[in-house]
Amino acid sequence: MSKKTRKKSSKGSSTNSAPKATTAKAVRGSPKASVKTPAAKARKAVAKKSGKAAKTIVAKASHKPASKQLKSKPSAAPKPEPREISTKTPKAVAKSAPKPDSRPAAASSVVEGGKAPGFRLPRDGGDSVSLADYAGQKLVLFFYPRADTPGCTREAIDFTRLKAAFADSGAAVLGVSADTIKAQESFRNKHRLTVPLISDEKHEMLEAYGAWGEKSMYGRTFLGILRTTILIAANGKIAKIWRNVRVDGHADEVLATVKGT
Numbered sequence: 001m002s003k004k005t006r007k008k009s010s011k012g013s014s015t016n017s018a019p020k021a022t023t024a025k026a027v028r029g030s031p032k033a034s035v036k037t038p039a040a041k042a043r044k045a046v047a048k049k050s051g052k053a054a055k056t057i058v059a060k061a062s063h064k065p066a067s068k069q070l071k072s073k074p075s076a077a078p079k080p081e082p083r084e085i086s087t088k089t090p091k092a093v094a095k096s097a098p099k100p101d102s103r104p105a106a107a108s109s110v111v112e113g114g115k116a117p118g119f120r121l122p123r124d125g126g127d128s129v130s131l132a133d134y135a136g137q138k139l140v141l142f143f144y145p146r147a148d149t150p151g152c153t154r155e156a157i158d159f160t161r162l163k164a165a166f167a168d169s170g171a172a173v174l175g176v177s178a179d180t181i182k183a184q185e186s187f188r189n190k191h192r193l194t195v196p197l198i199s200d201e202k203h204e205m206l207e208a209y210g211a212w213g214e215k216s217m218y219g220r221t222f223l224g225i226l227r228t229t230i231l232i233a234a235n236g237k238i239a240k241i242w243r244n245v246r247v248d249g250h251a252d253e254v255l256a257t258v259k260g261t
Contacts, residue, residue, distance in 0.1 A: 110210050112241055116232045117208040124184040124197045138171035139232040143211035145225040147179040147187035151247045158251035160193045171258045174198055
């Protein structure tokens, strides 16, 4: 073989081998052509999943309303300063002061010379008393505020003391208040009273005779029994009316009037 032939053959062989080397290098250097191991594939899959999860959390958080995103509690309003509170309950306060009667005072039609209003009410001992029981004789009615109080006790004792003298003058005597029968009987027994005591708890007779009206005590006005005495003549008409009675000497004054009629 000549030198020219060897040169040509060497050139041809070099030409054919060069592209193969280049192709191999290209295959090794290209990222697309690189061969991945199973571990590498697993790592990449995990990375993709974690990235998607993070994006999903961010997206959900951005779509939540502001009221749900802000979970912090609102600041508490400032507490008012403590005030003094009365230790008395409304019931205790109501009990401490007497209850005034809210009903208006009844207008009385009794006048001297007018006809005495009729009545029938229970008395101590369990019986009842009426105006008709004393027809044809004089009758003294003394209205007192409350049984077994100082003024009422003195008044009832005075009329009891003069009961016989009133009977000699043709007059009977009756005491009237709004106390219960039990209270009237206790009042009678305690002070040995002999005049009948009428119980007018509904104020019917008291109002009819004008012995119920407005009173005042310790700067407070209320409705109650007005101490009153009325003398009814034998003909059933009002002979004399005593209003705003003063207890001392009153029974003696009434007896003197009875004797003069």
